[in-house]
Amino acid sequence: MITVPTTDENIKMDSRFRKFDVNEIRKDFPILGREVNGKPLVYFDNAATTQKPNVVIDSMVHYYKYENANIHRGLHFLSEVATEQYENARLKVKEFINAMSVSEVIFTSGTTDGVNLLANTMCRADMLNEGDEIIISHMEHHANIVPWQLLCDRKKTVLKVIPINDDGEIIMDEYKKLISPKTKLVSIVHTSNTLGTINPIKEVIDIAHDNNIPVLIDAAQAVAHQKIDVQELDCDFLVFSGHKLFGPTGIGVMYGKAELLNKLPPYQGGGDMIRTVTFEGTTYEDIPNKFEAGTPNIVGGIGLGVAIKYLNMFSFNDISEYENELLKYATEQMLDINGIRIIGTAERKASVISFTVDGIHPYDVGTIIDTDGIAIRTGHHCTQPIMKRYNVTATARASFAFYNTKDEIDVFIKALYKVLKIFG
Ligand SMILES: Cc1ncc(COP(=O)(O)O)c(C=O)c1O
Numbered sequence: 001m002i003t004v005p006t007t008d009e010n011i012k013m014d015s016r017f018r019k020f021d022v023n024e025i026r027k028d029f030p031i032l033g034r035e036v037n038g039k040p041l042v043y044f045d046n047a048a049t050t051q052k053p054n055v056v057i058d059s060m061v062h063y064y065k066y067e068n069a070n071i072h073r074g075l076h077f078l079s080e081v082a083t084e085q086y087e088n089a090r091l092k093v094k095e096f097i098n099a100m101s102v103s104e105v106i107f108t109s110g111t112t113d114g115v116n117l118l119a120n121t122m123c124r125a126d127m128l129n130e131g132d133e134i135i136i137s138h139m140e141h142h143a144n145i146v147p148w149q150l151l152c153d154r155k156k157t158v159l160k161v162i163p164i165n166d167d168g169e170i171i172m173d174e175y176k177k178l179i180s181p182k183t184k185l186v187s188i189v190h191t192s193n194t195l196g197t198i199n200p201i202k203e204v205i206d207i208a209h210d211n212n213i214p215v216l217i218d219a220a221q222a223v224a225h226q227k228i229d230v231q232e233l234d235c236d237f238l239v240f241s242g243h244k245l246f247g248p249t250g251i252g253v254m255y256g257k258a259e260l261l262n263k264l265p266p267y268q269g270g271g272d273m274i275r276t277v278t279f280e281g282t283t284y285e286d287i288p289n290k291f292e293a294g295t296p297n298i299v300g301g302i303g304l305g306v307a308i309k310y311l312n313m314f315s316f317n318d319i320s321e322y323e324n325e326l327l328k329y330a331t332e333q334m335l336d337i338n339g340i341r342i343i344g345t346a347e348r349k350a351s352v353i354s355f356t357v358d359g360i361h362p363y364d365v366g367t368i369i370d371t372d373g374i375a376i377r378t379g380h381h382c383t384q385p386i387m388k389r390y391n392v393t394a395t396a397r398a399s400f401a402f403y404n405t406k407d408e409i410d411v412f413i414k415a416l417y418k419v420l421k422i423f424g
Pocket residue numbers: 047048109110111112113141143144189191192193218220221241
């Protein structure tokens with residue numbers, strides 16, 4: 001017979017506040033200790049996905065080893081344990097974003113799923129109809145463009161786009177001009193994954209609310225870098241992905257104000273979201289279950305809850321101060337390199353640097369520095385309209401997390417000089 005360790009024994013996490021020490025933090029992330037192409041890994045692709053600390057990995061292994069069962073359905077011991085863990089994760093999310101109630105936290109498969117959920121249910125609730133307008137910005141990820149376009153095709157709604165200036169900031173006067181009695185939703189990214197711009201979200205929300213328009217925030221790139229408080233922002237909906245928050249892939253969150261979620265119909269039908277089913281008709285569960293049909297990503301939810309618990313040990317002030325230092329350190333050195341153009345120079349910027357190198361394709365930049373173990377992203381970053389705005393087909397993008405270091409940036413800069421030499 002095996003002895004089953006408790007979750008806390010197994011994941012060995014104490015929840016005391018930790019002093020910010022990047023060398024200690026790095027020890028929590030096993031992948032950061034590996035080599036790639038014979039060189040120590042330099043992972044600068046955090047806007048695509050973040051790495052996972054041991055506690056997250058261990059909690060998921062622990063769940064499958066000792067606690068695996070379906071949730072909400074069984075009265076047996078394991079089912080109750082799994083349900084408790086999953087619902088605890090919901091509570092962690094609620095506290096993390098300061099939602100008013102756990103019922104406002106809907107688990108999704110990610111940011112994309114959250115936007116699609118809302119686009120589908122808002123139109124079925126007649127909140128978006130023919131001729132109604134949805135405002136987005138020019139810097140949206142495709143996940144906050146395409147679901148609305150699909151809706152426009154179906155319902156003949158109209159998409160309006162807030163333009164951006166050359167620095168990559170939304171033009172607030174143009175935003176105000178776009179608002180009309182037909183505007184039924186503003187859906188905007190908090191922090192751009194391509195430009196790094198941190199939008200003046202509170203101001204955007206307040207202006208929309210002055211006109212009785214609800215607001216959806218795409219917080220995919222924000223949650224790992226700064227405190228998000230949905231009550232302080234007063235946003236109506238907010239979506240993010242667990243994997244950009246040091247949690248697993250396949251799990252995400254859609255937050256919505258209860259009064260609005262209650263007005264929306266279910267997204268998908270199936271088990272767990274119903275109260276009664278007969279062939280004549282079905283009644284639905286209350287929120288959040290109403291939006292969570294079928295067996296959910298239980299282990300994903302548990303992993304996300306642990307990722308939040310891990311992150312809670314640090315202060316977001318320390319994290320953003322440190323990441324700003326990295327941003328400044330890298331930006332200054334990159335600007336010294338002949339032929340490098342940084343795309344996205346907003347005053348309020350997250351630790352994301354998109355750039356091009358004169359005469360060298362971003363794919364070549366990415367491929368060459370990969371031989372030195374450096375992982376950056378190249379391409380359009382699911383933001384083709386931004387590429388068009390800056391008249392490029394692709395960029396290279398380095399994006400930092402709180403476990404990156406100035407030493408790694410030195411390696412990266414050296415590699416960029418090597419690229420220039422090869423092509424020079
Ligand atoms: C700003 C932004 N929105 C949405 C998404 C989509 O997230 P996911 O693919 O996890 O659904 C991303 C992913 O890169 C993103 O950066």
